[in-house]
Amino acid sequence: MAGWRQLRAAAPAAVWPYAALAIAYVLSVLRVVGWAGLTDPTALYWHDWQDQSLYIRSATALATGDLAPSLHYYPLLYPLLGLPFLHLWPSQPFFFVNLACYLLAFAGFRSVARSFGVPLWGAVLLFAATTLPQFDLAKVWIEPWTSTPAAALLWLAFGAMARLWEEASYSPFSLSRGSREEERPTGGSRWPASVLGLALGLIPFARPGDVIIGAIIGAFAIAALIRARDGRAARYAAAGFILSFGVLATLFVAIYGLRPSPYMLYSAQYGFNFAWLGWKAYVLLVEPRAWFGEGVGLLDAAPWLLLGGAGMLAAWWTPAARRPVTLAVAAAGATYVVLMLAYVDLLPTGLWRFNNVHYFKWVLPLFGLFALRFVLDAWRRPVTLVALLPILLALTIRIDPVPVEAHQPARMVVFPAPVGAAWTPTYFATAWLTDARGEQRNSFDYHQILAENRVRAVALRRPFAGDERWIGDDHVRAQLEGRDTGGYAPLYLTGPWPKTTIARYGARISVGLPHWFEPRETARH
Numbered sequence: 001m002a003g004w005r006q007l008r009a010a011a012p013a014a015v016w017p018y019a020a021l022a023i024a025y026v027l028s029v030l031r032v033v034g035w036a037g038l039t040d041p042t043a044l045y046w047h048d049w050q051d052q053s054l055y056i057r058s059a060t061a062l063a064t065g066d067l068a069p070s071l072h073y074y075p076l077l078y079p080l081l082g083l084p085f086l087h088l089w090p091s092q093p094f095f096f097v098n099l100a101c102y103l104l105a106f107a108g109f110r111s112v113a114r115s116f117g118v119p120l121w122g123a124v125l126l127f128a129a130t131t132l133p134q135f136d137l138a139k140v141w142i143e144p145w146t147s148t149p150a151a152a153l154l155w156l157a158f159g160a161m162a163r164l165w166e167e168a169s170y171s172p173f174s175l176s177r178g179s180r181e182e183e184r185p186t187g188g189s190r191w192p193a194s195v196l197g198l199a200l201g202l203i204p205f206a207r208p209g210d211v212i213i214g215a216i217i218g219a220f221a222i223a224a225l226i227r228a229r230d231g232r233a234a235r236y237a238a239a240g241f242i243l244s245f246g247v248l249a250t251l252f253v254a255i256y257g258l259r260p261s262p263y264m265l266y267s268a269q270y271g272f273n274f275a276w277l278g279w280k281a282y283v284l285l286v287e288p289r290a291w292f293g294e295g296v297g298l299l300d301a302a303p304w305l306l307l308g309g310a311g312m313l314a315a316w317w318t319p320a321a322r323r324p325v326t327l328a329v330a331a332a333g334a335t336y337v338v339l340m341l342a343y344v345d346l347l348p349t350g351l352w353r354f355n356n357v358h359y360f361k362w363v364l365p366l367f368g369l370f371a372l373r374f375v376l377d378a379w380r381r382p383v384t385l386v387a388l389l390p391i392l393l394a395l396t397i398r399i400d401p402v403p404v405e406a407h408q409p410a411r412m413v414v415f416p417a418p419v420g421a422a423w424t425p426t427y428f429a430t431a432w433l434t435d436a437r438g439e440q441r442n443s444f445d446y447h448q449i450l451a452e453n454r455v456r457a458v459a460l461r462r463p464f465a466g467d468e469r470w471i472g473d474d475h476v477r478a479q480l481e482g483r484d485t486g487g488y489a490p491l492y493l494t495g496p497w498p499k500t501t502i503a504r505y506g507a508r509i510s511v512g513l514p515h516w517f518e519p520r521e522t523a524r525h
Contacts, residue, residue: 017110017124018103025102025141028132029095032139041091052144059083059093067255074263076251077205078146094144101152102131102141108152108159109365111192115162115325116373130368131361136301140358150206151362154213157199158332161221162325163192168228169321189225189233196221197240205248208264212339213332220328269444272342273461279411279507280341282399287515288348290400291412291458293451295348298357306391308367311374314387318373326373333366344460349427349449395514401505409463414503415448415455415470418493426450430490431472433457434498436465454502463506469498 036043046052051074058079061071063086072079078097085093106127113123132138141148167189196218203214225234252261260268273280285305286297299305315323315330340346340359350356378384404410413433418426427449431442440446440461448470449456457470472493 017120018106020124021103021106021128022099024128024132025099028138029142032135032142033092037091039091044091046143055079055082055144055146056086056093059086069255069262072255072261075146075205075207075261076248076255077202078144078149080248080251081149082144094148098142098144098148101148104152105155105362105365108155108157109369111159111162112155112325112329113369115166115322116369117322117376118369118372122372126368126372127365130302130304130365134301136352136357137361137364140355140361143355143358145355145358145361146207147358147361150203150210153199153203153206154210154217154332154362155365157196157203157214157217157221158329160192160196160199161217161224161328164189164196164221164224164228164233165324167192167230167233168224189228189230190236193221193225193230193233193237194240197237197242198244201241201244201246202248204245205252209267209339210336213336216332216335217328220324220331224324267345270343270345272339273344274338274342276460277338277342278397279399280346282397283348284341284346284351286395287398291456292348292449293456294449295352297348298351298360301357302364302367304371305364305367306395307371307374307388308369309391310388311370311372311377312367313390314374314377314384315370317377317384317387329366330370333363333370336363344444347447347458347460349447396511398510398512398515400508400510402508404504404506406504407466408504408506409465410459410468410504411463411507412456412458412505413464413468413501414505415457415499415501417450417453417455418472418495418499420494421450421455423450425491426455426493428491429472429493431470431493433464433468433470435468437462464504468501468504470500471498473497 030038033044041047054073055078058072058074058076059082061068062076062079063083078094081097082093085096089095106124109127110120110123113126114120118126130137131141200214200218203210221237222234225231225237255261283291284297285299288295288297312330312334315326318326346356346359374384374387401412427447429442429448431448433440433442433446440459442448445461446457446459446464449458455470457464457468473495
């Protein structure tokens with residue numbers, strides 16, 4: 001006991017929150033991978049997943065100095081971070097990277113939580129509660145994903161931006177009458193400005209799509225620097241950005257030259273469909289089974305997201321001192337969610353089956369923070385509950401498939417299943433669908449899902465126009481010429497081809513009670 005007391009007295013107070021989170025994270029790793037996964041790579045359930053094997057391939061090539069573009073598919077930052085641990089811990093080369101990213105994400109979250117009025121240990125509990133207790137959400141922090149360093153960088157940038165606004169609030173140019181200079185936060189603005197620049201410079205090489213969120217954070221940070229008239233901090237931020245971006249950009253150009261990487265080109269083939277944002281939000285967040293035959297909405301897994309959404313709507317009502325940071329975080333979170341919902345390749349089938357929920361890993365603590373702030377504000381000012389009404393009203397909207405005639409537009413058409421069809425080969429098969437308006441390609445324009453010995457083709461970009469024919473054999477191989485396939489070899493299904501539809505469905509919008517109030521069989525993830 002004496003040794004424990006001496007250790008507590010010797011360790012800085014700031015160490016203990018990170019130690020507590022590190023212990024919780026390690027226990028979560030043991031829960032997810034077990035003891036065998038710590039020493040045996042083949043014991044890891046993701047050891048043969050394509051994405052994770054490509055991270056390892058890239059890190060191994062970097063370790064030997066091999067810069068052949070064919071060896072480096074995914075963004076470079078994550079493989080680069082895992083490089084030192086390839087031989088140190090072969091079964092878990094990304095363990096320490098993921099742990100460090102988790103703690104760095106909390107470091108940024110802590111600064112934002114302070115701006116929201118949440119004390120240190122409240123921030124620890126909230127961050128842990130929104131990342132670790134639920135198995136399906138915890139494992140995406142443990143499995144190797146490029147979104148893990150992206151989450152750390154985004155939260156570090158958020159935290160630095162929050163610190164800059166704290167400094168700006170106590171700037172000589174913004175001190176209100178009666179304010180006291182001794183209330184100014186300690187530490188100055190140079191350190192958060194440097195962190196901001198470094199983080200923003202690395203984000204494009206962690207996940208290029210997150211550049212939009214980095215730009216929002218950067219814009220609010222620039223506003224803080226302008227308000228404080230802090231040119232020195234601005235120079236530190238610029239220097240940090242130039243340094244980090246320059247180093248990774250040099251490596252990028254050495255591998256790919258002055259052109260986008262194959263990953264960037266492949267992702268761009270999917271793109272966004274904002275016209276169907278409402279339908280995508282419904283099937284991803286609320287109820288996917290009528291359309292995709294399986295899955296649960298993200299709101300089923302994390303119902304507190306509803307309170308977080310209400311808290312984001314109430315962001316305008318926050319006190320003036322907290323408003324800039326609150327609006328910055330709300331704007332970034334809302335923009336990210338809209339982009340993810342509109343992204344063509346993000347579907348309910350992949351959300352849980354292929355763990356694509358990892359795209360939301362950084363935004364879940366953000367919604368938790370807004371949920372806590374909403375509950376506290378509603379307790380003090382019940383009028384704040386008004387912000388919950390639009391959320392509840394939106395949940396009464398239902399978008400269900402209904403049969404339509406052959407000449408009517410359809411969102412989903414059904415074909416007989418190929419002989420010996422299995423779910424995964426059907427889902428990823430190289431196939432086309434033709435209709436009265438032209439051709440559509442599986443995964444990019446529509447997605448085919450095996451369910452109940454039939455194949456559902458769900459439109460992702462435009463409605464089916466009638467006279468649909470499903471083609472899945474290799475006589476359409478020429479369609480792939482000149483296109484990046486994401487490293488996947490063509491996969492063809494058993495014919496005969498073409499196949500004609502046996503059912504067609506359109507979308508019917510109705511209003512009723514949210515699906516939680518209906519008796520239904522509990523869906524499995």
